[in-house]
Amino acid sequence: MIRRLGPALVLLCCLSALSCGRSGGGESISVLGPWTGQEEQAFRAMFAGFEQATGIHVDYTGTRDARSVLGSEIHNGNPPDLAVLATPGELRDYAAAGVLRPVDDALKASDLRAQYGAGVGDLTVVPGPTGERHSYAVIVKAALKSIIWYAPGKLPADARIRLTAPGLTWKELTRVASGLGSSGGRPWCMGMEDTANSGWPGTDWIEDLLLHRSGPGVYDQWVAGTLPWTSAPVKQAWQAFGSVVAQAGDRGRILLTNFGRAGTRMFVTPPECFLDHQGSFITAFYGQALGRGNASPGPETDFDFIPFPSADEQDRSPGDGQGDGQGDGQGDGGRSGAGQGRAEEVAADLLGMFRDTPAARRFLAHLTTRAAQEAWIRRPASGAISLNRSVPVDAYPDALSRRIAGTLTAAGAVRFDASDSMPQTMAAAFDHAVLAYIADPGRLDALLADLDQVRRAPH
Template identity: 55%
Template sequence: MRLLAALLLLCAFTTVSCGGAGSGDSVTVLGSWTGAEGEAFRAMLSGFEKSSGIHVDYTGTRDARAVLASELHDGTPPDTAVLANPGDLRTYAAAGELKPVAGTAEGIGGDLTSATGPGGARRPYGIVVKAAVKGLIWYDPRTLPAQTRGRLAQPIGSFDDLAKIASGAASKPWCLGLADTSNSGWPGTDWIEDVLLHESGPAVYDQWVAGTLAWTSDPVRKAWQKFGSIVAGTRSGTDAVLLTGYGKAGAPMFTSPPGCLFDHAGSFITSFYGQNPGRPQAGRDYDFLPFPGGQAVEIGGDLLGMFRDTPAARKLVAYLTTAKAQETWIERPGSGAFSLNRSVPPKDYPDPLSRRIAQTLASATTVRFDGSDSMPTVMAAAFDHAVLEYVADPTPRRLDTILASLDKVRRTTRFAS
């Protein structure tokens, strides 16, 4: 009886269930998800355990990237691990640390997780467990002039068209905050990436991300200049932009009178909007439109790679991409998770706003990962820092110096494909 009680207590306090068919197999997962995200992922893992009989040992920590590097150095990697970004996936694949996975490239975005391995062959080396849709333009419909609301109801052809609509609603219409406790500057890189992807097309974007297109090239320079026009269109001034957290940048949309009218942010921003006074509600207090300029979508994604090729690990990787597993996460209200599995229809999302975002993703003809997330770490860090420098002094002469410096980093950095 004491042994039974001890086993029951063990099952109650472990991170995953003790159920299943009892095959004796197990698989380890290292991830960055804790709190509510961790609970959502554990629910996915629980479904896998029940259907496969394979036990999952999940370790969730905010230091997952450092822990993974340490375990790889010691020769004791987990079977599978959540990767910080596509750049890490490419680096680990090129070094032979990651094992290729089969049958995961189909779906929205195609071969987003393909990389070049040690032998030179390009194969899928991971899966996107969940995605965030970036490049959305948010606004409070109640504070916009009727004429502006009418123009937003029509398709917007380009960034320049959007800029004209925004400037017609207010002389300085844009919300913007670049501060982040761990990585300031990235909201500005999102702007530049979106402009380049939509204005110059995916081929140019891919060359830039791969390090084969110079930062001083005309398409990249023009993207920076258009970001500069956004900086000039903020009411708060450059000092406030540098010091304002990205999650608080859109808060002035909800004040009376509003302090700004338009916020460029990913699907995850809604959790921050809901924390403002009065608890703004989707549809009534805020809405979005896709980034103008064609059916291209930029995403952020949480990836999972396989570091030990075992039957249990392969089964887990295959399961996590299924509609059943994906729906476990996306159906949770407020999860902010979006699936790249085309078998998960937009109607399965829990509210009208998330359904519309899912439809934007599903109807995209081009899907690309966040550019800086896809670059080597040293290049991405230089990009973030360069954005902060440019905002502090958004002059043509300063931009020339910044782009030349970034190009120097590009030429001395090894890009994994």
């Protein structure tokens, strides 16, 4: 909220333990987000120059319970000017409810197209309360999800050569993984536990499999709820995930192991597992684990990655025509960005505007600039990636981060994490179904039928 604070109001704010604008009066905007600790420091670095250049004070509140706090403040009729939204699903819900304000006027379309490339800006375009589509957020930072990690020093030499060969396909990866099973450890690291949100690492697996086997068009129909969960492409993605689970070891351990600790089993001697499917943010967990015995954990030396492999031609599943007839016409014949580069899955932190003010608009525009984006990604081990193509790769702190950024900027298609983009009831059912499937893979048909009932129900 923009406000001019006199001395009395400043004193009142401070006495009531509320955040205040700069002393002596001046414009101030309130921002709510989930970042604390080092992440909060990185975000503050993004807007330090903005405050100096404009004289606008950014009153940031960071809390790990940002979603609940935001919901309460909206309910009480006193939302912050701007708030970070954890998922595109939340973005859609708030936009449709009319509590979010469009940000189109705050951003120059020509600048966005030049900086972010075709399609990326569309990730934040959703229907408003009247059905008219607008951009309702800016992307503060992103994480690349379509990644498989390994520990170079722990991987047998022949497996490493095959794993890093150009044009690696899913079938060849499964052969490499099968061979690793005879090396003493499990081929795959896997953990599903994440307090109240357990199961999402499994949804990431299924999403990547569907995207790379069936292409962005089929993926979009599935996310939009027009492709049944019982359709052949979706079921085949679950079955492929099931084959990975079978190689990952004890199912009970998978269900109880925290997602951030699962991959650190690659680094012990002898390694307990060899391959980990996680987003670029996982490097922070790796760095913490390695830092206990190694003062300077090295990207590409201690841990490295390969892009999620493409499907073999004969294994591609272009869809079976079982949609509801409500698709968006954006299918590509089942090819994952065929002829246009790979498709990549991302997660992203979105900043939405709940109070439309000139200062809030200026702040949103600032966050999309190269200077603001570089302020966060320059920090070591952040795992953060910018979708702004004007950010040079040498802005990243190490060679591994530069390769991740290059993988994303070269993508022919970029898609948000599917479960993050689905209605919250659908996403929760997806998480729970993953846990049930791992516990009992024989229930797949029943689980998919149950998910389809949730899909058809009004949200």
